[in-house]
Amino acid sequence: MSQKNLVLLGPPGAGKGTQAKELAARLRVPHISTGDMLREAVREGTPLGLKAKAVMESGGLVSDELLTGIVKERLAKVDCGPGFILDGYPRNLSQASILEGILTELGKQDVLALELEVADEVIVKRLSSRRSCPGCGTVYNLVFSPPKREGLCDKCGTGLVQRDDDREDVIRERLRVYYEKTAPLSDHYRHRGLLKTVPGDREPSQVLAALERAIG
Ligand code: AMP
Numbered sequence: 381m382s383q384k385n386l387v388l389l390g391p392p393g394a395g396k397g398t399q400a401k402e403l404a405a406r407l408r409v410p411h412i413s414t415g416d417m418l419r420e421a422v423r424e425g426t427p428l429g430l431k432a433k434a435v436m437e438s439g440g441l442v443s444d445e446l447l448t449g450i451v452k453e454r455l456a457k458v459d460c461g462p463g464f465i466l467d468g469y470p471r472n473l474s475q476a477s478i479l480e481g482i483l484t485e486l487g488k489q490d491v492l493a494l495e496l497e498v499a500d501e502v503i504v505k506r507l508s509s510r511r512s513c514p515g516c517g518t519v520y521n522l523v524f525s526p527p528k529r530e531g532l533c534d535k536c537g538t539g540l541v542q543r544d545d546d547r548e549d550v551i552r553e554r555l556r557v558y559y560e561k562t563a564p565l566s567d568h569y570r571h572r573g574l575l576k577t578v579p580g581d582r583e584p585s586q587v588l589a590a591l592e593r594a595i596g
Contacts, residue, residue, distance in 0.1 A: 384463025390496030393503040394580045400467040409463040439553035472561040493569035496580030511540040
């Protein structure tokens with residue numbers, strides 16, 4: 381049976397969100413994005429959102445303590461029984477060990493980590509032309525997958541927006557943080573025999589097919 385407790389790794393803009401949504405639909409497991417959860421908390425002005433806002437705008441990482449509670453609560457939900465796809469968590473080695481603890485506590489199997497490999501320059505280009513729909517969450521790219529009507533969502537007609545942290549200066553900082561804090565996770569999972577790497581600079585459908593092969 382294929383492993384369905386999955387973690388997507390890779391730099392910001394590697395396509396984790398896009399792939400996680402597709403994979404989640406195919407495997408019938410929830411897509412859990414800590415970035416989406418944090419952005420929602422910021423929009424709603426919850427205590428978590430108020431604490432996370434400034435760090436997110438600067439491209440840094442929100443503290444592990446703030447994330448542990450929401451991740452644990454989410455993974456304990458019944459829809460995660462058949463599996464889950466984590467997108468954006470863990471983001472550093474300490475979160476990886478926190479996650480192991482949470483899974484043990486919940487009696488769940490360890491994860492398989494899927495890493496998307498994409499070169500920096502491709503990422504900067506992709507992220508600075510990324511736009512998303514605040515209405516339904518659909519993500520567009522002005523160069524590679526533009527909306528049919530300029531500035532408007534194909535699905536619901538809402539005006540598209542750019543994420544505050546998708547400006548070039550913040551993108552560079554997010555990449556720096558990625559190499560310092562998140563990239564070591566590849567070795568962490570590789571040493572445990574829990575890593576599969578897939579090229580992320582192809583057509584989304586080709587990347588998805590490669591991910592499905594990697595899952596088995
Ligand atoms: P993302 O949508 O995954 O790129 O996340 C957007 C921002 O949310 C990141 O740049 C971080 O500031 C914050 N964030 C998301 N997930 C985490 C995490 N696991 N740990 C710390 N900060 C996070």
